[in-house]
Amino acid sequence: MPSTLPEGDPVPRDGSLPAAALAEVPDATLSIYLHVPFCRSRCGYCDFNTYTAEELGGGGSRRDWAAAAIAELALADRVLGSDRPAVGTVFVGGGTPTLLPAADLARVLAEIEGRFGLAADAEVTTESNPDSVDATDLEALRAAGFNRISFGMQSADAGVLRILDREHTAGRAQAAVAEARAAGFDSISLDLIYGTPGESLDSWRSSLDAALAAAPDHVSAYALIVEEGTRLAARMRRGELPEPEDDDLADKYLLADEVLGRAGFGWYEVSNWARTRADRCRHNLAYWRGGTWWGIGPGAHSHVGGVRFWNVKHPTAWSGRLAAGESPGYAREVLDAPTRRIERILLELRLADGLPLEVLTKSERGRLAGPVAGGLLEVRADRAVLTLRGRLLADGVVRDLLD
Known part of the structure; x- marks a missing residue:
């Protein structure tokens, strides 16, 4: 289930x-x-x-x-x-x-x-x-x-x-x-x-x-x-x-x-x-890239301006709330600025276009040398980009970079 x-x-x-x-x-x-x-x-x-x-x-x-x-x-x-x-x-x-x-x-x-x-x-x-x-x-x-x-x-x-x-x-x-x-x-x-x-x-x-x-x-x-x-x-x-x-x-x-x-x-x-x-x-x-999206349907997730919310799961509960004129939302969380920054790093570093270095703190930028030397990251035009080997270890690269 x-x-x-x-x-x-x-x-x-x-x-x-x-x-x-x-x-x-x-x-x-x-x-x-x-x-x-x-x-x-x-x-x-x-x-x-x-x-x-x-x-x-x-x-x-x-x-x-x-x-x-x-x-x-x-x-x-x-x-x-x-x-x-x-x-x-x-x-x-x-x-x-x-x-x-x-x-x-x-x-x-x-x-x-x-x-x-x-x-x-x-x-x-x-x-x-x-x-x-x-x-x-x-x-x-x-x-x-x-x-x-x-x-x-x-x-x-x-x-x-x-x-x-x-x-x-x-x-x-x-x-x-x-x-x-x-x-x-x-x-x-x-x-x-x-x-x-x-x-x-x-x-x-x-x-x-x-x-x-x-x-x-x-x-x-x-x-x-x-x-x-x-x-x-x-x-x-x-x-x-x-x-x-x-x-x-x-x-x-x-x-x-x-x-x-x-x-x-x-x-x-x-x-x-x-x-x-x-x-x-x-x-x-x-x-x-952290855009705005509205998820329609049972269990669907949405994100608007740093607020993430999700619907009740079962189709009957979802449609029943809407029929009653109510939101089908089950719960939500308001993301603070530090959390949004971390999520941006987690997601954008997975992209071939890479992560702008300006998103990283000074201490995080100082830790780039390790994964670069290890063949996991490249720095191109002020962006950090995963290598092929880095893609295999993407979660670990992020974990080692973050403050």
């Missing part, structure tokens, strides 16, 4: 935010995330806030999602006020957003455009499992204004897909990319996972080659994380499957960077590669 939400301060029933937070809105980028919590089945490694029909037990119907999302958009509209930029990025994640009818996603996107306006070059993404869409769905989504799609490929190895409890066949992701391209999508991304028990280095290489053969514009590659409470964790605890090994994960990361780099993809965040700068996921960059 999904992990528990963090605790925090209460969210006002009307969802209002401190004046200091709202004062930052006009000068920040504005993004909207939409969480669709529905899945046909639960993958063994997943602890996201998602639900199958059986887990919902008759509550939180898919039919209710679009109306509730529109109600939360109205709340965001009231809270943020009129002095704000147009929405620069929209990202529909899950779950499996494309289990919903394309008309529902189109309806919500139209509401965003009508209430907030979309920037002329807005990036509008939906995630999708390859087996949850067909050519007709993709054409409808493109006609509605979606211009980017991210498919959860995970692997091209049928055995790996079985261990991960993925339902699609090994070749379906590549076919879905071709269908999305034919439908007119400007940017297509594939998500991969490495480190699944039983996956050899050759198997991982084959998955990378298969992903590249589909000619995507963007590839994300994530190490398998075994989360407590998942079926995968239970199988490992019983000794049915071995746990991932750090050296194996490092070897597979290095192989991904080599194969993707040779194919013309450049890394721009530790786990993300794009064919060109224009193909980078601008929505995720807004997260990593």
